[in-house]
Amino acid sequence: MAALPSEQCDLVRFVAKPGADTEAFRQCLISHSISPVDWQVCPDLCSGLLENLINQYQSGTSQTLTIGIVVVDSASLNELEGLISPEIISVMCGRTNQDALKAFNAGIDSFFCLSADVTAKKRQIQQLIKQYRALTETIKWRLASENLARQRACSLAQLINKLHQQKSGVVPPTPQIALRCGAQWQNVSLESIRYVEAAGDYMCVYTQEENLIVRSTLTELSQRLPADLFTRVNRSVIVNTRFVKRLIALNARVSYVELTDGSKIKISRRLMPRCSQQLDLSLSQP
Template sequence: MLKVIVVDDEPLARKGMMVRLREFPELEVIAECTNGQQAIDSISQLTPDLVFLDVEMPGMDGFAVLKQLQAQNAVLPYIVFVTAYDHYAYSAFEVSALDYVLKPVEPERLKQAVEKVLKIYQAQDTQRHKGQLAEAVAKLTGDDTGNILQRLDNAQPVVNDRFPDAISIKDSGEITRVPVAAIEWVDAAGDYMCIHTRDGQTHILRRTMKELEQELDPKLFVRVHRSAIVNVHTIAKLQMLANGEHQLMLTNGQAVKVSRSYKDRVKQVFNQ
C-alpha cells in the first residue's frame, strides 16, 4: 500500500477527498493537513509515498510547499495537485508534480490520477527489486551487475545452472582437457592465468579472470581476490594476519590472500 497525505485548507474538500480515496485499497491515508507548514512537517516526518496537495492555500500555497521541500533536499513523494483552476496545470508539471485534478474532484478523473501513480510506482518498485537482486547475485557470483540486470530484463536465467565439466587449454599445438573438479585454485599472471590442479600441475590459460569465473559454478568456486579463485573444497581455514588482512590456507598448504572487497563472499563459504 502507498502511504498518502491529503493537504487542503478547506474541511469539506479534505473530507470529500478522504471519502473518495477509501475506494482505492492500494492507498492508506496516514495524515491530513490544513496548511502548507503542516504539510512540510508531516511530509518530512512521515515520508509518504503520495501527497494530494491543494494549490490555493493562504500563507503558503501548494507550489511554495513543494519548492521548500525541494530546497531542503527532502525525499519527495509523488505529488498530485488539487486545484479549482486548470491554468495551474502547466505550473504543476513545471515543479515536477505527477498529475493534477480539478475541484470539484470527479471520481473518474481521480481514478486516472491514482492509476497513473500506481503504474509508475510499480515500475520503479520492480526496478528497485531487480537492482537488489542483481547486487545480491553479483556478490555471490562475481558477475557484473549490469550483465545480471540485462538478463533479468530479457527474462533470461540470472545464474547459469549448467557449467562445463572440463576446461580446454591450448598450448604448443595441443589441447588439454582439465576437469573442473581437479582445479584447486587459479591465480592471474599478467595476461595469463595459472590453473593449479590436484595432481600438482599448473596449466597456463590465455583468458581473463572474469571470463573463467563465469564458467565456474559459484557453489564450488569463490573469488577471493581480483587475481585469485579458489575451489571451496580445498579451503582448510581462514586466517587473520597481524596487519588486519586475511588469507586462506588450502589443504595443499598453499596460502592465498583475501582482499577486503571479497572478504564477505569468503565468509559465506564458512557459513554454508
C-alpha cells in the first residue's frame, strides 16, 4: 500500500511481525482506514530496528518524520520486552480479554480486538491513527521549539513561558484525568467516560471512543473522580450520571440504571438511597 508523493504528509507507517493476527489487522486497515498507510513486514523485531525508529525523529536532523507504529501479536510480544518506550507507538492484535491484559502488562500502548464488530474496529483504527498524529505533531512541535530556543539563546522552559505569556483568549481545557494504561499514562476527558468497572487488580474504563484497562482499584479511582459527575452503583461499577437514561425499579429490592447506549447495571441495595438521589437530580436537569 504505497502512498503517492503528495500523500507523504498524511502517511501512517506500520512495522509488523509477520503472523496470522497481524495480517488480519492489515486487512482491517485496508478496509477501514481513511488515511494512506505504509505496511512494512519485519521478520525480526530486534532492538536495532526499534532504536532506528526512535533515532529517526529524536535526532532532529530531518524535517520529515518517519516514525512507525510497531504491530505485534501474542506470539511476538516477547520480542518487545525491555524495548517499550514513550517514543514508540505499539499495538498488539488479539481476540480475548486475556490477550488484552497480556498486552497492557507488557506496556503495549493499544490493544486491537480482532473479534470486535466492524464499528468497534473502525473506532479502534481511528483512535490509533489519532494517537499517531498527536505524537508526530508533538515531536514536530518539540523539534521546532528546541530550534527556536537555540535561536533565541534561551532554555526551552523559558521559551514556553514566553509563548504562554503572549497567548490571549485561550479556551479553558476540557477537564481530564490521568490514567495509567500499561507502562504509560494517558489523559482522558472526564466527560467521555461512560462508566468504570472493576476487573481484579485492574479497572475497565469505558469511554465514548475506546475501552481502557487501567492499573488502579475502584476505591482509588472513585476518590479522583468528581462526585457531582460520577456515582457508585454497586461494589464493582461507577457510572457517569450524564450517560444515565433512566432508573428501572423491578421491585422494592431490585433496581437497575439504564445508560444511553442501552446497557443496564444493577444497583446494590446498600447504595440505592444515595445513588437514587444523585441520579434523580441528574435526570431532572436539562
